[in-house]
Amino acid sequence: MAETTGIKVASNLPIISIAPWLNGADAPGRLSTAAALHAACLEFGFFYLDISSFVDPEEPEELAKLAREFFSLPQEEKDKIWLGHQDHARGYARLKENVTNGKADNHEAIDLYRPVEQPDKTKPLWGENQWPTLPQFREKYEVWIHKMKVLGMAVMEAxxxxxxxxxxxxxxLRTQVDDSFWVMRIIGYPPLPNDEDGFSCGAHKDYGCLTFLWADPTRNALQVFLPEPFVAVENPGHAPVEEGIERGAWISADPISGCVVCNIGEMWEIWTQGLYKSTxxxxxxxGSNYRFVSIPFFFEPNFNxxxxxxPAAKRLQQDDSQKKPAGTYSPTVYGDFLLKKVGGNFAQGKGKYD
Structure with missing residues (x-):
């Protein structure tokens, strides 16, 4: 990281191998990985996780192929698993059905959540997942879910x-995440028209714990906001001051083979009393490709x-070399927080991130 007139310059987001935390307690490199994660969370809240030793690169590519098959089906076929048939959270969300910051998002998606005991589709978030009937779709995605849960616990421990x-x-802390109320979205993004002033997905922060995002090789789609004093070297002419957003720069977080993009959610802000920030x-x-596919997996705390x-965050903040608390962070029951964010949002015409 270079210095330019007092401004830190970030040429790219850090790449961190999580292999030491997946290869057993005696694996070398665990402390250096933990330190790298801490530094990335302090500075960016976003980083790449190298999972090449854990996941065959062909596996997520197969998931993307299955997703494209589903999104290419006739609308009436996709609507058979429309989220309105369940709890208005689980199932297929139509193009532009979700809204962020008052504007329709130009994407369609399948939303899946941790299965619940005694499902009741009349209760927000308490319905049953709806799966496409395409051959091997559910089987392959359930393998991915299992791997992302294992990854989530490894990253949390690190x-x-x-x-x-x-x-x-x-x-x-482990007892708060050992039955993660995970969420997974399978998203298809058709290109925005050139005169479109909306977004494929509008600016937002994730509200849970950790997000693991795999995306196809499409470049310049996912963008991360780095507030000053961070400015992106590769895009120095595009540091807009947007309404309601502090001064800074949007940088592209392009896919890297063998990696997922990871970012922290708002629960880590509470756990660290503002030391880590959700970005x-x-x-x-x-782009020119008809549909850009991304598969974010949200590793969340337990519902209750x-x-x-x-205490560890409080100890760090007593050291003058660390940031001081940015405000008051009250204890939060994650399930209550989640329900306020997404419970029945589609039925009420609201956006997931409004």
Missing amino acids: MSVGLGMRPDEWDQ LHRVIHR AVVAPL
């Missing part, structure tokens, strides 16, 4: 070490987890 948590403190991001797809500032 982050606990990076934050300076004691083993007993990690044991306590704004958006999607603007104007009480998320509160961690």
